[in-house]
Amino acid sequence: MRPATFEYHRATSLEHALQLLGEFGEEARPIAGGQSLVPMMNFRLARPGHLVDINRLPLNAIEIVGSMLRIGALTRHGAYFDHPLIARHFPAFLDAVHYIGHPTIRRNGSIGGSISHADPTAELPAVAVLHDADIVVRSAAEERRIKASEFFVSAYVTALEPGEMVVAVEFPIPPAASAGSFVEMSERSGDFATASVGIVLEHEGGRIAKAAMVCSGAGLVPIRAPDVESHLLNRALNDPHAEEAGRIFAASIDPVDDHIASAAYRRSLIAELTRRAIETACSRALGRS
Template structure:
């Protein structure tokens, strides 16, 4: 459980980091908190020949520009809890943050790291898909802006090219007040979710004007609930309607089946948690 040999480089600027990553191509990896990469290296499941340490780069800002909230790739998870703009505009994001790992992981782990690692059951990729985030990636060739829906390609596979790294995540600030929630089920607190569901609602009283629902842990990437979202529009949200939305969502996904959880159980959880998350989002209105 010791990593294979690698060279360590500490980048002093984004330009230097990008130029190092360009030089190393597939053999280089940026490292920030190392919460996923270091264990994988110790197990020799990842064997980068070069690590580019980006911890000293100025990528840790949270700022609003017009209708966009931009979070730097180096924002550590524990900061989500103290950010009024997240609390005000992205309650589902805030709710999800409570489910991320343990305090140590939240202190060291970074937004860019979690997104780039793309674990199928992680909270933040799901939140990005839920909020229609844009992933900002840079390389020596310039900047690419990738919609979250196109960023996550498969388990641990993203749209990032060799030499490219995530520098920020942009969340569109909604025009109207939104209500949101995130609930997950895991064997133990802090484990990766068996199923996690995030929901965002725009409401007029109890009537749904707009809904977005996303799920972590069901498939190899986070999935949105197009049919359930459509179904909810214009409906009064009741327990029964929420259950029905859950059923619609569950029918539209093809959950993985592994030694820990059956596909059948995951499908069942999607129904239950979708319903609960919708009701929790609505109740957060009060």
């Protein structure tokens, strides 16, 4: 199919892009790689009257700003793989990006596009929720920061207002004594996830001092696991009771049946992925992998 008729605009600066988005309001969408938006337009699931091309904007830096790792919205997925700041501080993030799509998607897709698209099975929204990231959004009038846990409202629905666009994602830098892991299962490599689970933990004296867990594929937004996080506190890194944690997480979710997997299968899969994620993170904390 072909998309509905639209007008194309090439933004020459961030201010120009925001002015165009503000002028056209709900009829406008920014576009960079177009890896999600263009297919939706072709199927007429999205019908923007105006596309604002933001590819020329300088929004592709990965840098430390204060206590945060700031990633510009136009940073392409391929840039994460060999970036030393991500490798040093964010092992769960680095794990997750290896599951992102296929080479074309990695080459053209951007973090801002993935976050704004809010696919409930996507890796980067889950990573943002896992790390309690701030989504930095701009309009012509103001800049605001939205916690990832509040940004994702439902499947493909975010807290963005008309005239706003994501300009960066900011991740709090974990303490040195931390580790993480992200695991995913899909029908084929690069396909949408059937389910994924990520963990970040802080440790002291061979025990877990703090933990954060998330899963995607079980609901309309990435789901945190406060019961599992509490269960892991003060557990020994060499015996974190990971299998029990998986059962707790699986019991707390209510996935739906779809054409990919039954609810029962997803629940059992999340239990197993939880076990694997915890054991991998603990092994890394102990310096074994």
